[in-house]
Amino acid sequence: MKHVSILGYGTVGSGVAEVLSVNRGRIREGSGVDVEVSHILDLRDFPGDINEDKIVHDINDVLNDPDTDIVVETMGGTGAAYEFTKAALEKGICVCTSNKALVAAKGPELMKIAEDHGVRYLFEASVGGGIPILRVLKTCLTADEINGITGILNGTTNYILTAMEKEGREFNDVLKEAQDKGFAERDPSADVDGFDAARKIAILASLVTGKNVDWQKVYTEGISEIQPVDFKYAKVLKRRIKLLGAFRKTPKGAYVAVSPFMIPCGDPLSMVDGVFNAISVDGNMLGESMYYGQGAGMLPTASAVSADVVDLAVKGGDGDRYEWSGDDSDVVDFSSTRRRFFVRVSEEKKQDALKVFRGTEEVGAALTGEYAFITTEMSEKSFDEAASAIGGVIGRIRLDI
Amino acid sequence: MKHVSILGYGTVGSGVAEVLSVNRGRIREGSGVDVEVSHILDLRDFPGDINEDKIVHDINDVLNDPDTDIVVETMGGTGAAYEFTKAALEKGICVCTSNKALVAAKGPELMKIAEDHGVRYLFEASVGGGIPILRVLKTCLTADEINGITGILNGTTNYILTAMEKEGREFNDVLKEAQDKGFAERDPSADVDGFDAARKIAILASLVTGKNVDWQKVYTEGISEIQPVDFKYAKVLKRRIKLLGAFRKTPKGAYVAVSPFMIPCGDPLSMVDGVFNAISVDGNMLGESMYYGQGAGMLPTASAVSADVVDLAVKGGDGDRYEWSGDDSDVVDFSSTRRRFFVRVSEEKKQDALKVFRGTEEVGAALTGEYAFITTEMSEKSFDEAASAIGGVIGRIRLDI
Numbered sequence: 193m194k195h196v197s198i199l200g201y202g203t204v205g206s207g208v209a210e211v212l213s214v215n216r217g218r219i220r221e222g223s224g225v226d227v228e229v230s231h232i233l234d235l236r237d238f239p240g241d242i243n244e245d246k247i248v249h250d251i252n253d254v255l256n257d258p259d260t261d262i263v264v265e266t267m268g269g270t271g272a273a274y275e276f277t278k279a280a281l282e283k284g285i286c287v288c289t290s291n292k293a294l295v296a297a298k299g300p301e302l303m304k305i306a307e308d309h310g311v312r313y314l315f316e317a318s319v320g321g322g323i324p325i326l327r328v329l330k331t332c333l334t335a336d337e338i339n340g341i342t343g344i345l346n347g348t349t350n351y352i353l354t355a356m357e358k359e360g361r362e363f364n365d366v367l368k369e370a371q372d373k374g375f376a377e378r379d380p381s382a383d384v385d386g387f388d389a390a391r392k393i394a395i396l397a398s399l400v401t402g403k404n405v406d407w408q409k410v411y412t413e414g415i416s417e418i419q420p421v422d423f424k425y426a427k428v429l430k431r432r433i434k435l436l437g438a439f440r441k442t443p444k445g446a447y448v449a450v451s452p453f454m455i456p457c458g459d460p461l462s463m464v465d466g467v468f469n470a471i472s473v474d475g476n477m478l479g480e481s482m483y484y485g486q487g488a489g490m491l492p493t494a495s496a497v498s499a500d501v502v503d504l505a506v507k508g509g510d511g512d513r514y515e516w517s518g519d520d521s522d523v524v525d526f527s528s529t530r531r532r533f534f535v536r537v538s539e540e541k542k543q544d545a546l547k548v549f550r551g552t553e554e555v556g557a558a559l560t561g562e563y564a565f566i567t568t569e570m571s572e573k574s575f576d577e578a579a580s581a582i583g584g585v586i587g588r589i590r591l592d593i
Numbered sequence: 594m595k596h597v598s599i600l601g602y603g604t605v606g607s608g609v610a611e612v613l614s615v616n617r618g619r620i621r622e623g624s625g626v627d628v629e630v631s632h633i634l635d636l637r638d639f640p641g642d643i644n645e646d647k648i649v650h651d652i653n654d655v656l657n658d659p660d661t662d663i664v665v666e667t668m669g670g671t672g673a674a675y676e677f678t679k680a681a682l683e684k685g686i687c688v689c690t691s692n693k694a695l696v697a698a699k700g701p702e703l704m705k706i707a708e709d710h711g712v713r714y715l716f717e718a719s720v721g722g723g724i725p726i727l728r729v730l731k732t733c734l735t736a737d738e739i740n741g742i743t744g745i746l747n748g749t750t751n752y753i754l755t756a757m758e759k760e761g762r763e764f765n766d767v768l769k770e771a772q773d774k775g776f777a778e779r780d781p782s783a784d785v786d787g788f789d790a791a792r793k794i795a796i797l798a799s800l801v802t803g804k805n806v807d808w809q810k811v812y813t814e815g816i817s818e819i820q821p822v823d824f825k826y827a828k829v830l831k832r833r834i835k836l837l838g839a840f841r842k843t844p845k846g847a848y849v850a851v852s853p854f855m856i857p858c859g860d861p862l863s864m865v866d867g868v869f870n871a872i873s874v875d876g877n878m879l880g881e882s883m884y885y886g887q888g889a890g891m892l893p894t895a896s897a898v899s900a901d902v903v904d905l906a907v908k909g910g911d912g913d914r915y916e917w918s919g920d921d922s923d924v925v926d927f928s929s930t931r932r933r934f935f936v937r938v939s940e941e942k943k944q945d946a947l948k949v950f951r952g953t954e955e956v957g958a959a960l961t962g963e964y965a966f967i968t969t970e971m972s973e974k975s976f977d978e979a980a981s982a983i984g985g986v987i988g989r990i991r992l993d994i
Binding site (some may be wrong): 211212214215218219221222223251322323324327328331333334335336337369402460463464475476477478479480481482483484485486489491492494495496498499501502 | 620737876880885896
């Protein structure tokens with residue numbers, strides 16, 4: 193029997209309690225280990241809740257219980273979550289989490305503490321929700337050199353883009369609906385401005401390169417500037433607009449970016465709609481493989497956390513470690529990267545645009561009063577300079593990752 | 594240093610030699626173990642080949658070399674491959690393979706021999722080529738009850754169906770082209786008649802249920818009856834035609850079938866084209882997740898075999914085991930399963946069809962001289978009886994899995 197304590201009885205924490213309870217028999221059968229939730233730490237009481245009697249308010253009730261084998265941290269944030277995780281690991285207790293903010297901020301330090309104390313710190317659910325992407329990278333694609341990863345890493349923004357495209361609606365309108373439905377947070381910035389995806393691609397890039405890719409060095413652009421008409425142009429171009437997190441291994445270090453891209457309809461990522469996530473991995477022998485599933489939601493995320501619980505219950509500190517060093521990875525200067533851009537300028541700027549952006553390709557106008565085109569391949573820096581020179585750029589979306 | 598011997602220097606075997614050679618540094622870095630190919634067993638000589646000096650013709654050169662740690666069986670078939678695998682396992686040598694025919698025929702026996710001798714028998718590449726589906730099921734989705742699996746499990750047939758659809762060509766014409774290009778075997782039956790997919794879904798169903806699902810009990814229908822016009826009807830129905838292997842856990846045992854199905858365009862599997870494979874897994878907590886990649890091809894398959902090599906090199910007999918008992922799983926009687934069918938009958942049979950198949954829904958005719966419709970949900974048995982009663986059924990494709 194392995195005893196699990198859950199820190200934080202919110203959406204994911206209560207989902208983990210549910211998964212471990214409903215699937216207890218299946219887990220015992222599959223893994224040979226019986227797993228039981230013994231404590232749930234939360235500031236609140238939950239009168240009438242099925243787990244009411246397991247609620248504790250003091251972290252020491254968890255840490256000082258000699259029976260605690262595994263701590264599940266589903267509090268979120270980098271404050272108390274960090275302190276409690278560190279304390280648990282230092283006590284020789286394995287920890288798993290869905291907290292991408294903490295992993296992105298303190299991953300190497302916490303993994304090192306875990307290793308020093310003979311335990312493990314796992315965080316499968318921190319990236320891709322129910323998609324087991326960390327295990328795939330760590331234990332499945334072991335014979336490949338991973339050269340790149342491209343993913344739809346945030347369900348909220350993919351839901352918003354899908355609704356804008358299919359229903360022709362404005363960003364703010366769809367965002368409000370998503371908030372009302374509970375798909376988006378009241379403060380939507382982490383999602384819509386791309387910071388959530390930036391943390392996730394930084395975690396993936398760190399795992400693959402073995403060095404810490406600082407999420408704050410990821411070039412990050414969100415979706416709030418995307419307009420309904422952009423999807424009409426995309427349709428003409430047989431492309432779709434997706435917020436992607438991208439990593440490429442380059443001789444100069446890690447290329448990491450989060451941005452909306454217009455990708456060809458033939459790209460498997462272009463077909464991922466709504467709250468689903470998908471992560472495409474480029475291996476030097478395997479070629480492209482893609483992993484698709486629910487990127488968020490209580491039970492999918494809780495399922496991923498629970499898979500970590502099972503791993504820790506069976507193997508304790510002896511199983512596979514996710515690890516990367518605390519040394520910062522070199523990150524490519526985004527302004528030097530080269531690509532084509534889809535650009536909209538006001539009609540009166542057309543001649544200027546033709547002069548400054550040579551060799552452009554016009555895109556059949558969906559709106560009067562503007563001129564839309566695709567640039568030749570150019571650096572970000574050159575694009576910004578050209579756009580400033582002519583002025584009147586209404587919008588631009590990157591084509592090439 | 595771990596020594597690997599490869600049995601069979603054909604497409605996959607030579608791919609494994611290439612992967613282990615090209616990625617030797619990367620494997621050492623990622624796993625901490627250095628892996629080297631020491632012998633390659635083949636009947637032929639390979640003068641001038643980079644591995645010429647490793648070729649041996651006698652299995653005893655492999656089995657009696659005390660340095661042999663891992664045997665890679667890429668011979669295919671169930672004859673010598675079976676004898677050599679058994680002999681290696683009995684000598685305490687770990688074995689991995691891409692040989693789905695052998696796994697489907699003798700899996701439980703070979704896994705038992707491996708266990709009795711403290712070694713492991715791994716076969717990641719036997720299903721889904723480069724898609725790490727067995728590891729995903731065994732080591733990633735451990736907190737879920739897996740209720741169903743649906744997959745495009747054969748690249749050759751998916752290539753043929755995709756070409757028929759996009760180019761409006763006949764089955765035989767595309768098959769011949771695929772053979773000329775090397776995508777299809779000279780004897781294409783295992784692929785186009787569905788037997789390859791039947792073996793694969795049987796392996797997946799066995800792994801999930803823990804009991805042996807005999808691949809010969811899988812209802813199996815291939816794609817040779819599909820006609821170009823079927824894709825026109827499918828388009829009207831906003832569906833696509835895919836050869837699927839399907840497994841569902843039911844109270845009466847395992848439902849397992851391989852057949853062409855017309856699936857809705859919104860289904861992620863409908864978007865998988867060409868030689869790619871994809872496998873969708875239904876977990877009771879996770880919901881749907883899907884795994885996509887190259888289902889065949891030298892390097893993707895070799896990458897999957899090599900991931901097994903890495904696992905065996907690091908963990909020997911101590912790592913995770915794929916296992917199911919030799920007891921036969923109950924298999925649902927296919928004729929009792931219920932679904933809707935897309936049906937084409939000759940024009941003169943229209944009134945008979947309307948009488949016998951009540952409540953049908955007409956499908957806008959793409960061809961003159963025939964009447965096409967969708968039945969209500971009915972059992973396979975009832976459908977067959979009704980079809981016999983009216984006669985003149987030109988074709989039928991299942992809608993619901």
